[in-house]
Amino acid sequence: MKEFLPAERMKVVSYPIRDIVMEARKEEKAGKKMIYLNIGDPAQYGFEPPSIIKEEVKKALDMDLKGYAPSQGDDELIEKIAKIEGCSEENVFVTVGLTEGIEYFIQALVGKGEKLLLPNPTYPLYITKADVFEVKSEFYKHDADGQIDVEDLRTKIADAKAMVIINPNNPLGSLYSDNNLNEVIAICAEYNVPIFYDGSYDKLVFDGYSDFRKLAKGKVPFIYGSSLSKVYLYPGARVGWVAFHGDGWEKIKDAYFRLCNQRLSVNWEFQKAAAAAILDDSHLVQVKKDLLERRDAMIQAAEGLPLEYPMPKGAFYAFMKITSGKWSSDWDFARAAIKKGVVVVPGSGFGKQDGNYFRATFLPPAELIKEAFEKIAEIL
Numbered sequence: 001m002k003e004f005l006p007a008e009r010m011k012v013v014s015y016p017i018r019d020i021v022m023e024a025r026k027e028e029k030a031g032k033k034m035i036y037l038n039i040g041d042p043a044q045y046g047f048e049p050p051s052i053i054k055e056e057v058k059k060a061l062d063m064d065l066k067g068y069a070p071s072q073g074d075d076e077l078i079e080k081i082a083k084i085e086g087c088s089e090e091n092v093f094v095t096v097g098l099t100e101g102i103e104y105f106i107q108a109l110v111g112k113g114e115k116l117l118l119p120n121p122t123y124p125l126y127i128t129k130a131d132v133f134e135v136k137s138e139f140y141k142h143d144a145d146g147q148i149d150v151e152d153l154r155t156k157i158a159d160a161k162a163m164v165i166i167n168p169n170n171p172l173g174s175l176y177s178d179n180n181l182n183e184v185i186a187i188c189a190e191y192n193v194p195i196f197y198d199g200s201y202d203k204l205v206f207d208g209y210s211d212f213r214k215l216a217k218g219k220v221p222f223i224y225g226s227s228l229s230k231v232y233l234y235p236g237a238r239v240g241w242v243a244f245h246g247d248g249w250e251k252i253k254d255a256y257f258r259l260c261n262q263r264l265s266v267n268w269e270f271q272k273a274a275a276a277a278i279l280d281d282s283h284l285v286q287v288k289k290d291l292l293e294r295r296d297a298m299i300q301a302a303e304g305l306p307l308e309y310p311m312p313k314g315a316f317y318a319f320m321k322i323t324s325g326k327w328s329s330d331w332d333f334a335r336a337a338i339k340k341g342v343v344v345v346p347g348s349g350f351g352k353q354d355g356n357y358f359r360a361t362f363l364p365p366a367e368l369i370k371e372a373f374e375k376i377a378e379i380l
Helices: 007-012 016-029 051-061 075-085 097-109 124-132 150-156 178-191 212-216 250-262 268-277 284-302 330-340 366-379
Strands: 092-095 115-119 136-140 160-166 195-198 222-227 240-245 317-322 357-361
Touching (some): 016 330, 051 268, 075 240, 075 268, 092 097, 097 124, 097 222, 115 124, 124 136, 195 212, 240 250
Parallel strands (some): 115 160, 160 195, 195 222
Antiparallel strands (some): 092 240
């Protein structure tokens, strides 16, 4: 008789960014007002997707799109993505958000017990998916400025099946320099380790921009992933994509194609809207201006508090170390913050840390950020 995966196995699945909300909701039901600094959802804080996307969704509803979309993705959207990526259309796959693209990457490329290199801290989805597929997660460090510690990386890269880079980093908010990325690319090339590059926030940077595709082209095979969620401020659209660069991806692309086939398709209307929008970044001028103001408001609000963190240079997060020594665990701190009316994510949700940390988003308006940190100051 076939042995099925027991429900007990699913205990490895967690998502601390949302798990903490369950505890906050209990306080809300009791009448406490909450300031949510836990999740990177631009819509919750007044940010709107570019108007062209919303207009194109409405138009698409009147099109003859009653059936399934092509499994690999809408032809027009794939053409636009290939143009951005500088690759052929056969190397592009549209996914249900980048979330699905990440799952397929681990499922297709990294076998049970094989090593996957992840940043520490890292986006929790990578940890959970690695655990589900029984992959061995190995974590590389960052320095005090939020750059990849290349010496630490060199000690861990042997026998790695792949390496994940998130840039700008979630949760650090740090932006890797070209020099830092070039060093990492050289190490990966030396050890023949391909890269999964998570570019979810790649255009949400405040000063400078590193185009990884140009840096890595011809040096190391890599997959570049992005979506509408962050840069285009539309996480609810659930449209993401991955693009394969370099040689040796034939078997992995075949696996992606099969996985895309079995899930049938991504919402066609939103793919059409994405196709109309992704070559136009004009909305980002105001978005980055607003984010920079809110980041500076958080820095000012945190000034003088027992907190250490690299300066966020992209995305919309800060990852803060509590240096007061008051708290025995980051979850105890996060629960105390909830009692004060502020929701943050415990740092241990992003990997094993050398102290107590929390992640906070600076998406909310400046006045809410100031209010939140006044409450946080009371428990630090």
